[in-house]
Amino acid sequence: MEFFLDTANLDQIREINDLGLLDGVTTNPTLMSREGGDWREQASLICDLVEGPVSLEVIGTTHEEMIKEAKDLVSFGPNVVVKIPMIPEGLMALKELTERGIKTNVTLVFSPTQALLAAKLGATYVSPFVGRLDGLSQSGMEGVEQMRTIFDNYGYSTKILVASVRHPLHVLDSGLIGADVVTLPYATIMQLMKHPLTDSGLAAFLADWEAFQQGK
Numbered sequence: 001m002e003f004f005l006d007t008a009n010l011d012q013i014r015e016i017n018d019l020g021l022l023d024g025v026t027t028n029p030t031l032m033s034r035e036g037g038d039w040r041e042q043a044s045l046i047c048d049l050v051e052g053p054v055s056l057e058v059i060g061t062t063h064e065e066m067i068k069e070a071k072d073l074v075s076f077g078p079n080v081v082v083k084i085p086m087i088p089e090g091l092m093a094l095k096e097l098t099e100r101g102i103k104t105n106v107t108l109v110f111s112p113t114q115a116l117l118a119a120k121l122g123a124t125y126v127s128p129f130v131g132r133l134d135g136l137s138q139s140g141m142e143g144v145e146q147m148r149t150i151f152d153n154y155g156y157s158t159k160i161l162v163a164s165v166r167h168p169l170h171v172l173d174s175g176l177i178g179a180d181v182v183t184l185p186y187a188t189i190m191q192l193m194k195h196p197l198t199d200s201g202l203a204a205f206l207a208d209w210e211a212f213q214q215g216k
């Protein structure tokens with residue numbers, strides 16, 4: 001399973017990269033605006049820092065605007081993936097970007113049939129937002145499971161990128177379902193590493209060793 005970091009923050013990206021866990025980065029207008037400053041400079045720094053794919057999202061809502069922005073976004077680096085919203089105009093843009101060989105990530109996907117349309121039009125990634133669905137008492141992961149079945153039934157190569165992840169159980173379920181990628185907030189990646197029994201076990205080992213050394 002690939003791990004992407006869902007952030008536009010350079011310190012977080014550096015830290016997870018140093019841990020060897022960074023396969024790529026996803027951003028969105030909210031995450032970009034959180035960092036403040038010049039978004040172009042920020043996007044360029046992220047693309048330089050990250051070896052893997054970096055999703056940068058368009059702001060336009062017509063397919064003409066999206067295509068224009070996509071052409072600009074890909075100039076930030078060879079690893080740019082253009083993030084397109086799952087709306088009819090987005091699908092029109094997706095078709096053209098696929099034909100031009102530009103990598104795409106269809107975002108704001110909330111149903112398996114939306115994912116099917118994106119896969120049919122050649123999206124590189126499709127991003128089901130599981131946490132936001134869970135917040136409405138609908139199972140986000142159930143939709144991901146159905147997407148996996150549909151993509152496998154028809155041999156679509158579109159990767160399922162589980163997004164809007166809220167906790168480690170979303171990662172566990174993604175792994176069990178066979179999702180290709182999870183994009184995680186920094187805090188969730190850190191949570192994945194932690195277990196109280198690891199901490200108490202290590203403390204006990206070190207204390208026993210210290211006592212043994214002092215008894216020599």
Ligand code: E4P
Nearest residue numbers: 006026027028132163164165
């Ligand atoms: C995905 O690419 C999005 O940036 C992100 O996962 C959205 O998650 P949120 O529901 O936490 O905003």
